[in-house]
Amino acid sequence: MAFALTPEREKQAVALLERYPEKRAALLPLLWLCQRQHGYISEEIVAWVAERLELSTAEVKGVVTFYTMFFDHPVGEHVIWVCRTLACELRGAKAVQEHLEKRLGCKAGETSADGRFTLLKAECLASCGTAPMVQIDDLYYENLTAEKLDRILDEVAASGPFYDREARERFEADRRGEG
Amino acid sequence: MGFSTPSPKILTSRYHLEDSFTLPVAMKAGAYAVAREVIGKKSPESIRDEVKKGNLRGRGGAGFPAGVKWGFLNPRPGQQVYLVVNGDESEPGTFKDRTILERDPHRLVEGILISCYAIGAHKAFVYIRGELRFGQLRLEKAIEEARARGFVGPRPFGVDYPIDIVVHSGAGAYICGEETALLNSLEGRRGEPRIKPPFPAVEGAFRQPTIVNNLETIATIPGLVEMGGEAFAALGLVPGDGGTRLYGVSGHVARPGVYEAPAGLPLRELIYELGGGLLDANRQLKAVIPGGSSTPVLRPDRLVKASDPQHPLHAWDGKSEIDVPMAVDLFRALGTMLGTCCATVIDDSVNMVEVTRNLMRFYRHESCGQCTPCREGTGWLVDVLDQIAEGRGKPSDVDLLVEIANNMMGNTICAFADGTAMPLLGMVRQFEEEFRAAVAAGRPLDVRHDTTTRAAFQGGNR
Ligand SMILES: Cc1cc2nc3c(=O)[nH]c(=O)nc-3n(C[C@H](O)[C@H](O)[C@H](O)COP(=O)(O)O)c2cc1C
Numbered sequence A: 001m002a003f004a005l006t007p008e009r010e011k012q013a014v015a016l017l018e019r020y021p022e023k024r025a026a027l028l029p030l031l032w033l034c035q036r037q038h039g040y041i042s043e044e045i046v047a048w049v050a051e052r053l054e055l056s057t058a059e060v061k062g063v064v065t066f067y068t069m070f071f072d073h074p075v076g077e078h079v080i081w082v083c084r085t086l087a088c089e090l091r092g093a094k095a096v097q098e099h100l101e102k103r104l105g106c107k108a109g110e111t112s113a114d115g116r117f118t119l120l121k122a123e124c125l126a127s128c129g130t131a132p133m134v135q136i137d138d139l140y141y142e143n144l145t146a147e148k149l150d151r152i153l154d155e156v157a158a159s160g161p162f163y164d165r166e167a168r169e170r171f172e173a174d175r176r177g178e179g
Numbered sequence B: 001m002g003f004s005t006p007s008p009k010i011l012t013s014r015y016h017l018e019d020s021f022t023l024p025v026a027m028k029a030g031a032y033a034v035a036r037e038v039i040g041k042k043s044p045e046s047i048r049d050e051v052k053k054g055n056l057r058g059r060g061g062a063g064f065p066a067g068v069k070w071g072f073l074n075p076r077p078g079q080q081v082y083l084v085v086n087g088d089e090s091e092p093g094t095f096k097d098r099t100i101l102e103r104d105p106h107r108l109v110e111g112i113l114i115s116c117y118a119i120g121a122h123k124a125f126v127y128i129r130g131e132l133r134f135g136q137l138r139l140e141k142a143i144e145e146a147r148a149r150g151f152v153g154p155r156p157f158g159v160d161y162p163i164d165i166v167v168h169s170g171a172g173a174y175i176c177g178e179e180t181a182l183l184n185s186l187e188g189r190r191g192e193p194r195i196k197p198p199f200p201a202v203e204g205a206f207r208q209p210t211i212v213n214n215l216e217t218i219a220t221i222p223g224l225v226e227m228g229g230e231a232f233a234a235l236g237l238v239p240g241d242g243g244t245r246l247y248g249v250s251g252h253v254a255r256p257g258v259y260e261a262p263a264g265l266p267l268r269e270l271i272y273e274l275g276g277g278l279l280d281a282n283r284q285l286k287a288v289i290p291g292g293s294s295t296p297v298l299r300p301d302r303l304v305k306a307s308d309p310q311h312p313l314h315a316w317d318g319k320s321e322i323d324v325p326m327a328v329d330l331f332r333a334l335g336t337m338l339g340t341c342c343a344t345v346i347d348d349s350v351n352m353v354e355v356t357r358n359l360m361r362f363y364r365h366e367s368c369g370q371c372t373p374c375r376e377g378t379g380w381l382v383d384v385l386d387q388i389a390e391g392r393g394k395p396s397d398v399d400l401l402v403e404i405a406n407n408m409m410g411n412t413i414c415a416f417a418d419g420t421a422m423p424l425l426g427m428v429r430q431f432e433e434e435f436r437a438a439v440a441a442g443r444p445l446d447v448r449h450d451t452t453t454r455a456a457f458q459g460g461n462r
């Protein structure tokens, strides 16, 4: 089936194109919209985006593969990024990774057998002062202990995929002081 | 040792307020007062003059004076000037800009408004690394609030000077912090650096004259303009480096975090006063990476050699390297760089070959691959370090590391390769005996970095 954005996202896409002096500049934000809807950038999405922005599919693919946050293949319902860089490693990133690998039953770079979690290593996520930390979908979880990490994973597992909507809800809750 | 440095709070003055990131709270505490006072009321030149007088050194890593950079603009008739705010914040060890986005985004918006007016721009792009989704949402909300009040839009504060702000999200790539790679990424391309010249001030975003500044640099503008350039410059503890700035401290310290203090604070105070000293009091301080992973490492037990009275570091002759004030020019004279002013503190539980390996893996992962010396060099460095760490190193391997690094320096389009080679050379220079010992031992290093902290993770004691 051909790809299409939901009506709400389609509105956002139209607004995006207005923001830049050149159409092409909307490429990254448009890819983000698509990935938030679909979970990854499929071949159909590449073709759809290319047509929309009058680019070749090769150009779009070249961009997708350049950036680590764009997936060109399906991933788990939730993506966990463990920061492995120095400040985190000094504060226990290896222990975090080992804990997650044990709990999820998969290695870094893999997806759990039930398809719910993909575990990836990340480079410094600008959270060194609150290391060790992980990013799960759109949000950071910092100053981790094994117990805290387990609690967070239970919570995340109980929720559906986050993507945009949930990040926003969290954000609103935080604004109201409930976060 | 008392913490005697006076430390006025400018950037962080609203951080502690409840809901500090909302417009009503920020405005009650002074947000937008400076923008209202100057936009359309003072001349752009006079604002640029204050910034120049303020000795505001760019907060993104290179420490270039912001006022001087702004002076490079010379648009031809019909050209658009753009302001691009660099919020890529990806240099390992750096986590300061994020606090502005999350805790006082209105300070950034106000800084953008004043800066746009001062440089003749009507449109600003804020490039934020894709991972910082939460901060991005806070900023977008802040812009929305400011737009609803008319501060952002066709007539800011009733003045006929339209200003629009666009937030642009990256998608994971350290190199996009390099200003010309950032511009390519903003234009919807792979984040590959461009050859300079032309510099962005001549030909930047969408081929128009563009000023690229770090996010903290721009957020500093309201405070600087409010107090005036001279007063701002005087806040710095050493000449040439004005104002207060955000310091980060992480790694093996008791109180890691972001702290505001005057420019020119000695590393020792950052570690032992603001950072609360070492995490494990039974350990010794072994090394400090002063300003992000690209800045060469310092050793507390190494003394400054500057007996010549003409030497810029003469005042610290015979003192420890960590007693030198954290200032752009002094740190360059010390053989390192101030970088992003976010220090990574390392105690003596750690092996420096492993530290180097951790960082070089970062560079191998992040090299954009455009230039051969960088693409091949970063991979080769990791291979050699792997050999050493796994106990298969040859005595010549230490020299090989140096040779590879030297061949990367200055041979590429952007400063990424230098930013890899310099810290590598620094590590070997400062800890050569440890590299040689690892080779001589001929067995796997088999050490972990987290001896000091692993128990806390498992015991939940944090
Ligand atoms: C490899 C590389 C990565 C960089 N990353 C960043 C970054 O994440 N944030 C930043 O502000 N500047 C970064 N810079 C510096 C920018 O190129 C540019 O000098 C800076 O944004 C200018 O702002 P300033 O003058 O206000 O410091 C990086 C430079 C290089 C070579």
Ligand code: FES
Pocket (backbone or CB within 6 Å): A083, A084, A085, A086, A087, A088, A089, A123, A124, A125, A126, A127, A128, A131, A133, B092, B093, B094
């Ligand atoms: S090293 Fe992990 S967030 Fe910086």
